[in-house]
Amino acid sequence: MNTTPVTMAPASEVGRPEFGRDDVDALADDLVRILGPRGVSALPRALTRASKDGSGMSPILTAQQPLGRVDLVCYPKSISQVPAVVRAAVRRGVPVTTRGKGTGNYGQVVPRFGGLVMDTTSLAAIVEVGDGSITAEAGARMITLEQAAWDTGQQLWMYPSTAQSTLGGFLAGGSAGTGTIVHGRNHMGFVAALDVVYAHEDAEIVCLTGDDAQPLVHTYGVAGVIARATVRLEPLQPWRCVYTSFPDHHAAFGAAMEVRDVSPAPRLCSADGAEISSHLPSDEGIPAGRASLRAIVDAAVVDEVEAIVQRHGGRVEIVRDGLQNTMRLSTISYNHPTWWLQKAQPDRWFHMEVQGDALVERLDEVEAVYEGGMLHLEVGHGRMFGMLNGIYRDPDTVYAGVPELEKLGVGVHSPHQSYVDLDADRIKAIAARTDPQGLLNPGRWLS
Numbered sequence: 001m002n003t004t005p006v007t008m009a010p011a012s013e014v015g016r017p018e019f020g021r022d023d024v025d026a027l028a029d030d031l032v033r034i035l036g037p038r039g040v041s042a043l044p045r046a047l048t049r050a051s052k053d054g055s056g057m058s059p060i061l062t063a064q065q066p067l068g069r070v071d072l073v074c075y076p077k078s079i080s081q082v083p084a085v086v087r088a089a090v091r092r093g094v095p096v097t098t099r100g101k102g103t104g105n106y107g108q109v110v111p112r113f114g115g116l117v118m119d120t121t122s123l124a125a126i127v128e129v130g131d132g133s134i135t136a137e138a139g140a141r142m143i144t145l146e147q148a149a150w151d152t153g154q155q156l157w158m159y160p161s162t163a164q165s166t167l168g169g170f171l172a173g174g175s176a177g178t179g180t181i182v183h184g185r186n187h188m189g190f191v192a193a194l195d196v197v198y199a200h201e202d203a204e205i206v207c208l209t210g211d212d213a214q215p216l217v218h219t220y221g222v223a224g225v226i227a228r229a230t231v232r233l234e235p236l237q238p239w240r241c242v243y244t245s246f247p248d249h250h251a252a253f254g255a256a257m258e259v260r261d262v263s264p265a266p267r268l269c270s271a272d273g274a275e276i277s278s279h280l281p282s283d284e285g286i287p288a289g290r291a292s293l294r295a296i297v298d299a300a301v302v303d304e305v306e307a308i309v310q311r312h313g314g315r316v317e318i319v320r321d322g323l324q325n326t327m328r329l330s331t332i333s334y335n336h337p338t339w340w341l342q343k344a345q346p347d348r349w350f351h352m353e354v355q356g357d358a359l360v361e362r363l364d365e366v367e368a369v370y371e372g373g374m375l376h377l378e379v380g381h382g383r384m385f386g387m388l389n390g391i392y393r394d395p396d397t398v399y400a401g402v403p404e405l406e407k408l409g410v411g412v413h414s415p416h417q418s419y420v421d422l423d424a425d426r427i428k429a430i431a432a433r434t435d436p437q438g439l440l441n442p443g444r445w446l447s
Contacts, residue, residue, distance in 0.1 A: 052102065058415060086198075124139040161177065192213070198434040268378075337376045348391060
């Protein structure tokens with residue numbers, strides 16, 4: 001995890017396309033011919049919805065609102081319409097921001113300079129479930145893919161903590177998901193093939209497979225529009241959702257480090273102190289006043305996990321199975337506990353993404369970096385990571401804590417920015433070829 005450069009500069013104008021109202025109106029007429037009158041909207045409610053994403057979880061980005069507002073929204077109903085939409089936008093010089101549910105990005109799918117938002121949620125077909133892979137359109141929800149996989153005795157390599165996320169959005173903007181304890185980040189073998197559309201005047205669907213597909217993953221839609229994808233499946237395991245509780249979060253976090261090493265590895269393991277867990281959805285598996293550790297583990301290691309929990313002074317509250325329960329447990333992992341904390345106490349909390357064993361080994365020092373510091377912990381692929389929550393005062397206070405955390409051996413990444421900040425130079429080089437006019441989700445570069 002890289003440390004985000006500390007920058008409090010206003011949103012950059014780098015890459016602003018030159019287009020006007022006449023261009024948008026002409027594009028609207030083009031899109032009506034391509035999609036029909038119901039496939040295009042400029043209604044205020046539609047524009048407002050298409051101009052928002054998960055950036056509300058960042059008080060820093062919230063203070064910068066509006067980050068951008070779209071001029072036009074379109075809703076392709078078939079894969080074949082996607083290149084036609086892109087060709088029309090390129091011809092008119094109007095920027096295109098592609099989005100699914102917009103659930104997990106912090107400003108990355110807000111249309112920075114306006115233009116067109118292409119909503120892909122109607123492209124939801126599952127094309128094929130094969131032996132070891134599943135092919136679906138970009139708007140297919142991840143929970144739908146997981147259900148289809150379970151129906152054939154298989155499971156996704158990983159899926160996001162927001163189960164309603166779409167496949168295209170997850171691949172374009174996501175960086176990890178449930179299953180990463182075993183497999184690592186989602187561009188490390190998860191994607192087998194992509195059908196993408198580049199912002200060219202003669203745009204068509206381009207089929208990329210294997211190693212050729214990997215560079216288009218995690219590019220926030222600036223290098224191509226993902227229209228369809230094939231991702232990997234693996235044999236279904238007998239998953240059990242184990243809810244445990246502890247007198248304090250030190251004990252829970254210590255147990256999490258041991259649960260990390262059980263074999264077969266867990267699919268997920270999350271832990272919170274009593275204050276954070278008290279704001280999670282009411283559940284008999286999360287008793288009030290106690291720290292919570294929740295894990296999705298193979299049935300073969302349930303007894304081993306229970307023994308670990310007991311050694312650390314905890315107890316097993318309940319064990320559940322079934323697809324809906326594994327998905328439910330996933331939806332209170334990653335940044336979702338922070339979301340529940342913010343929902344309960346609005347305008348009070350911020351969070352930073354952190355990683356390293358120091359999160360557990362130097363827990364008191366880590367939490368002391370920020371006023372009101374509370375860590376939500378996740379077990380990852382050979383590492384511990386999580387969300388460090390603190391009371392929000394101002395941006396300077398947030399970023400001043402970064403060097404202190406690094407001195408403790410903690411890796412830090414800030415979610416409070418709407419730029420491509422991971423591997424930006426590589427992604428920019430790809431976009432120069434696939435989007436020569438800079439029309440795909442522009443405004444994502446610091447320079």
